[in-house]
Amino acid sequence: MTFIPDFKPARAQPSPNHDARATPIDILLLHYTGMRSGEAASERLCDADSKVSSHYLVYEDGRVDQLVPEARRAWHAGIASWKGEADINSRSIGIEIVNPGHEFGYRDFPEAQIDAVITLCRDILERHDIPPARVLAHSDVAPGRKQDPGERFPWGRLAASGIGLWIEPTPIGDGDALVPTQRGEDVTMLQTMLVKLGYAAALTGVYDDSTRDIVTALQQHFRPARVDGIADRSTIETLRRLLTASSMVA
Numbered sequence: 196m197t198f199i200p201d202f203k204p205a206r207a208q209p210s211p212n213h214d215a216r217a218t219p220i221d222i223l224l225l226h227y228t229g230m231r232s233g234e235a236a237s238e239r240l241c242d243a244d245s246k247v248s249s250h251y252l253v254y255e256d257g258r259v260d261q262l263v264p265e266a267r268r269a270w271h272a273g274i275a276s277w278k279g280e281a282d283i284n285s286r287s288i289g290i291e292i293v294n295p296g297h298e299f300g301y302r303d304f305p306e307a308q309i310d311a312v313i314t315l316c317r318d319i320l321e322r323h324d325i326p327p328a329r330v331l332a333h334s335d336v337a338p339g340r341k342q343d344p345g346e347r348f349p350w351g352r353l354a355a356s357g358i359g360l361w362i363e364p365t366p367i368g369d370g371d372a373l374v375p376t377q378r379g380e381d382v383t384m385l386q387t388m389l390v391k392l393g394y395a396a397a398l399t400g401v402y403d404d405s406t407r408d409i410v411t412a413l414q415q416h417f418r419p420a421r422v423d424g425i426a427d428r429s430t431i432e433t434l435r436r437l438l439t440a441s442s443m444v445a
């Protein structure tokens with residue numbers, strides 16, 4: 196059934212994959228499509244059998260389709276968690292950004308596409324009460340399972356337009372790092388900081404696979420120059436400064 200787009204410049208391209216929201220909207224969740232073409236992604240997101248959808252699809256040339264009305268719950272997050280809440284679909288608006296992704300040839304997002312994403316996000320943020328620290332990557336809410344929109348996504352450019360939480364990452368340098376399989380209080384402290392930002396980390400005191408996946412997600416969003424799952428000084432310091440910045444804008 197067709198509908199009038201919430202974002203006026205968008206073209207309505209209805210997907211049947213949605214249901215009722217259980218909570219108010221307070222997260223904006225960004226994805227890449229991870230498919231060979233935008234057309235293939237559109238087909239999948241509108242196919243009743245796929246059971247997936249998003250509110251918006253932004254093509255590489257800047258065209259925007261709206262697939263699901265914002266008032267409805269689209270199916271884009273899957274098994275996910277942020278700040279201890281699991282039904283991310285109920286509380287979020289999802290934007291799929293066309294890019295082949297890590298599987299099919301990950302590449303830079305074209306200028307026209309990012310301009311369109313910025314215009315769309317600003318429009319959404321004007322209409323909904325979504326704090327900057329809740330403009331998130333799919334990888335943030337599903338670390339290990341998802342890596343979109345990935346380290347090539349220009350979060351700094353979005354922040355310069357007033358979208359999302361961002362600080363210039365601490366430069367990569369020397370110094371001790373926390374590494375996989377390590378144990379101890381320093382690891383618990385790292386996990387505690389990750390939880391404070393919103394990640395679903397368990398305070399085990401062991402740098403286990405889950406911790407490595409979350410550090411990888413943190414790097415893909417906030418320290419994209421090196422994505423290796425190792426909590427080096429730059430990663431830890433950037434995380435610490437993010438926590439300070441988020442407490443100031445929350």
Ligand SMILES: [Zn+2]
Nearest residue numbers: 226227333343
């Ligand atoms: Zn995704």
